[in-house]
Amino acid sequence: MAIAKAERLMNLALCLLGTRRPLSKRELRESIxxxxxxxxxxxxxxxxxxxxxxxxxxxxxxxRELGLVIETVENLDGEVGYLARRDSxxxxxxxxxxxxxxxxxxxxxxxxxxRLAGAASGALQxxxxxxxxxxxxxxxxxxxxxxxxxxxxxxxxxxxxxxxDRRPVVFDYRKATAARPESRQVEPWALECWRGHWYLxxxxxxxxxxxxxxxxxxxxxxxxxPGKFTAEVPDVVTVRETVAGWAGEGxxxxxxxxxxxxxxxxxRAKATAVRERGDGWDELEIPYGxxxxxxxxxxxxxxxxxxxxxxxxxxxDRLRAVAKG
Numbered sequence: 001m002a003i004a005k006a007e008r009l010m011n012l013a014l015c016l017l018g019t020r021r022p023l024s025k026r027e028l029r030e031s032i033x034x035x036x037x038x039x040x041x042x043x044x045x046x047x048x049x050x051x052x053x054x055x056x057x058x059x060x061x062x063x064r065e066l067g068l069v070i071e072t073v074e075n076l077d078g079e080v081g082y083l084a085r086r087d088s089x090x091x092x093x094x095x096x097x098x099x100x101x102x103x104x105x106x107x108x109x110x111x112x113x114x115r116l117a118g119a120a121s122g123a124l125q126x127x128x129x130x131x132x133x134x135x136x137x138x139x140x141x142x143x144x145x146x147x148x149x150x151x152x153x154x155x156x157x158x159x160x161x162x163x164x165d166r167r168p169v170v171f172d173y174r175k176a177t178a179a180r181p182e183s184r185q186v187e188p189w190a191l192e193c194w195r196g197h198w199y200l201x202x203x204x205x206x207x208x209x210x211x212x213x214x215x216x217x218x219x220x221x222x223x224x225x226p227g228k229f230t231a232e233v234p235d236v237v238t239v240r241e242t243v244a245g246w247a248g249e250g251x252x253x254x255x256x257x258x259x260x261x262x263x264x265x266x267x268r269a270k271a272t273a274v275r276e277r278g279d280g281w282d283e284l285e286i287p288y289g290x291x292x293x294x295x296x297x298x299x300x301x302x303x304x305x306x307x308x309x310x311x312x313x314x315x316x317d318r319l320r321a322v323a324k325g
Contacts, residue, residue: 009066012059190202296311
């Protein structure tokens with residue numbers, strides 16, 4: 001049975017690597033001998049279809065776990081096809097020293113408790129095939145610290161795949177000042193983690209501009225859409241700067257706020273100056289950049305903005321919008 005499965009996976013991989021266009025499940029079922037023998041026309045209709053779909057999904061996941069990059073493409077008729085581009089699955093000879101291998105192993109360990117554990121393991125296997133020395137163990141312990149990146153949002157995995165495959169998505173998003181979510185059509189660029197929160201940077205088709213979305217505010221299911229991106233994708237540095245700016249980083253001036261004693265520790269960590277008032281409140285100077293008003297609203301009655309006036313007005317407007325529902 002193990003040999004039969006290995007042969008089936010090998011044939012599926014060769015079929016996906018050898019095609020120049022996406023192949024549908026039906027075409028793959030009619031092209032791979034193991035599928036034809038198990039789910040031929042004489043085997044029955046509905047039950048056979050369900051069994052084939054389950055086996056195909058397992059096989060596809062197994063190949064991805066092994067490191068094969070399989071793209072999912074939807075045509076104009078809504079039919080889904082699959083292919084594995086050779087340029088996405090080929091690596092040149094790679095030479096890594098012990099320190100570089102240790103860095104890769106540390107990066108892979110970060111994802112061992114997340115949904116990307118399989119992808120991280122597959123990436124290391126591809127590096128082995130491309131020339132990573134056998135006597136170098138990327139997973140070897142190199143210190144007492146064990147890095148972790150928490151990924152709790154359900155939207156993370158489908159958005160990560162959409163960023164990788166360059167596929168537009170649709171999801172419902174609730175802004176900090178809104179009581180109800182609204183639909184967004186987005187061309188996803190990259191995911192970034194800031195202050196323990198995940199953000200998606202991309203092109204908002206409805207607004208015709210780049211936007212950043214906090215994953216914890218995405219409600220419901222992330223749905224992919226056919227077609228190509230309509231906007232040019234910036235390079236990685238530009239995307240990260242965009243995420244940083246919309247997440248409240250990159251401040252160019254200061255703001256003065258009053259913060260309730262014992263509250264708002266993330267704000268205290270950002271403060272450039274803190275003065276204890278002695279009346280249950282502290283006065284802080286914090287960097288003021290894009291997105292600070294949305295962040296301050298999250299602290300509710302524990303924060304009062306003293307200056308500048310435009311920041312105070314923005315925070316008041318956001319609080320009023322929330323109160324109105």
